[in-house]
Amino acid sequence: MIALLLVCVAWQAEHPWLQWPRALAEAGAVGAIADWYAVVALFRHPFGLPIPHTAIIRQNQQRIAESLGNFVEENFLTPELIIGRLSGYNAAQALAGWLSEPANSRAIAEVMATSLPELLNGIDDGDVGRFFDRMVIPKLRTLDVSRAVGNILKVLSDGNRHQPLLDHGLDALENWLTANVDLIKARFSAASRYTPALLDAYIVNKFVEGVIALLRDVVATPDHELRREFDAAVQGLILQLRTSTAHRRLGKSLMRYCLRHLRDGEYYLTVLDHVRAGVAADLDRETSVLRGVAASVLVSIGKSVASEPAIQRKLNAWWLELARTLVVRYRRLLSALITEVMRSWNDEEVSRKIEAEIGRDLQFIRINGTFVGGVVGVSLHAATLVVAQ
Incomplete structure (x- = not known):
């Protein structure tokens, strides 16, 4: 524009029509300089x-x-805005579908398995002891062992679930009798010194055979009398364990003994060491049980959630409430963090980075100011000519 102005001034006397580009050049140069000054003044002297x-x-x-910081807090970190955006998105379904893919679940399981040894090794032995002393042992002291055992037996006996255990016990007893006939004969002979050895062997063999036949008969007969007697004995024991004061005192006494033994021997540290060693050994194997179980559980959870809209609605409602709580609780901290971080920046460096980031637009501001100034100059020149005439 300055070059155009100089050309117009030099030849305007010979070419009067150059007054028009001269008006354009004068105003354009002024606009360019003014916008250059305004842009530079934003960032430096x-x-x-x-x-x-x-x-x-x-x-x-x-x-x-x-x-x-205040702008971000008031316009971006409002609970209404964030919850409104999140409420239209089924996050539970998306996450469940992602977990349903075995490859994704294996990746998560790998991360969990890799971090598990470090987590276990980071547990302080003293913290474990304090945890047992403050959390586990007080709970065990108040535990009614007798009633708990009675409840467990009740669960096992309901629906005849204890019958397979009885069958296994009878089979084990039969195997023991068969394998220890000679021991029984020796004991019988020692107790009966005045009977011939052949008679002792005959009596013992018949006794063992009779017991084995009875055991097999009990196993083969679901409604055998001995089974009914066993059931009655179990029910009686359950009743005693759940109601008897003597059994309750005995259970508490045994629990106190076990707790004292556990504390004096620091067996919880031994358990922790075994867990650490077991986890490390499992993860070193190519087919890790922990990795496989974790991946299978994640896939199962994903498929279950994906197929249950009711669970998805509950998870989404929980997620939205959690998001609302976090926003309300930490929005001011986030805005304060933005403010403090920006305050800590070097002012000259901040100014230079902002100018470099929007530099292209700043150039267009200068160019536009130049042309706008030129158009205004031509318009004013035209207006003065009209007024003058």
Whole structure:
């Protein structure tokens, strides 16, 4: 524009029509210089001169940081805005579908398995002892062992679930009798010194055979009399365990003994060491049980949630409530973090980075100012000619 202005001034006397491009050039140069000054004044002092109200970003960095933090808090970190955006998205279904893919679940299981040894090794032995002393042992002291055992037996006996255990016990007793006939004969002979050895062997063999036949008969007969007697004995024991004061005192006494033994021997540390060693050994194997179980559980959870809309609604409601709580509780901390981080930046570096980031648009501001100034100059020149005539 300045070059055009000089050309017009040099030849305007010979070419009067150059007054029009001269008006364009004069106003365009003024607009260009004014916009250059305005843009430069935002980021630094023009020509390094400390002119008032220049280097605006550098001079007002603290205020801009605080304003930016408040702006983010009031316009982005509002519970209504965040919950409104999240409520239209079925996060539970998306996560469940992602977990249903075995490859994804294996990746998560791998991360969990890899971090497990470090987690276990990071547990302080003293913390384990304090945990047992403050949390586990007080609970065990108040545990009614007798009633608990009675409840367990009740669960086992309901629906005749204890019958297979009886069958296994009878089979084990039969195997023991068969394998220890000679021992029984020796004991019988020692107790009966005045009978011949052949008679002792005959009696013992018949006795063992009779017992084995009875055991097999009990196993083969679901409604055998001995089974009924066994059931009655179990029910009687359950009743005693759940109601008897003597059994309750005995259970508490045994629990106190076990707790004292556990504390004196620090067996919980031994258990922790065994867990650490077992986990490490399992993870070193190519076919890790922990990895396989974790992956299978994650896949199962994913498929279950994906097929149950009711569970998805509950999880989404929980997720939205959690998001609301986090936003309400930490929105001010987040805005304060933005403010503090921006305040800690070097003012000159911040100004330079912002200018470099929007530099292309700043160039267009200068170019546009130049052309706008030129158009205004031509318009004003035309207006003065009209008024003058």
